[in-house]
Amino acid sequence: MREIIVERRFQGPSQSANGGYIAGVLAELIDGPAEITLRSPPPLDTPMSLEPDGEGFRLSHGDTLVGSVRPGGFDLEIPSKPSDSLIDAARADYPGEKLNLLPHCFVCGVARAEGDGLRVFASPIPGASMVAARWTPHASMTGEGGKVLERYVFAALDCPGAYAFHGETGGSMLLGRITGEVTGMVRAGESCTVMAWQEGRDGRKAFAGSAVLNAAGDVVASARATWIVVENLS
Secondary structure, three states: EEEOOOHHHOOOOOOOOOHHHHHHHHHHHOOOOEEEEEOOOOOOOEEEEEEEOOOOEEEEEOOEEEEEEEEOOOOOOOOOOOOOHHHHHHHOOOOOHHOOOOOOOOOOOOOEOOEEEOOOOOOOOOOOOOOOEEOOOHHEEEOOOHEHHHHHHHHHHHHHHHHOOOOOOOOOOEEEEEEEEEOOOOOOOOEEEEEEEEEEEEEEEEEEEEEEEOOOOOOEEEEEEEEEEEOOOO
16 A cells, blocks of 8 residues: 655645546556546545555545546547647637636646646637647656656646536536546647547536647547536635
């Protein structure tokens, strides 16, 4: 058994960790595609217990199961990347800024400074059923050889999936499950693109696909996520 502590820097809602970030931390424990299921909000600045569970691991806070990870598989048809000019123009309509949505979120918060948060501002692309954003990873998010750590790439796949449904669910959304894989290298300072799109609805569940593309337009990470509609978050 080992401990994991998520620092407040990596918050999503004000009192819990960003779902994509903790999913990325867990995904680093699995070779190949990983399926992460979140059962309760991951606390901040608090030790959580990580222990083996079959082919994967389970993460707990006391007697509360926070989440689990195991090898997984998924199929996605990834849409074509919008032009850079469309992505740049869409930024003016980013809902997270216009409505002050979770400004402190590690992934999508507008109050986070360069190098502190990811600043992935996924905005609706006119004429396309998707949201997209530019993302330039910071040097502080790298490991050996300047490669951006998997946890940060995985986190970038997270919030855009919720923004793909913005204004359509009647509430806020929490990440319930994400199955994804980082298949290529992302380097600090590289101009990447993050895209997300709807994959369907089932009651309070919303399904989204997302992808990270490198500067050459190649897909280097992708995921399919299940989001749960809840009352408004803060």
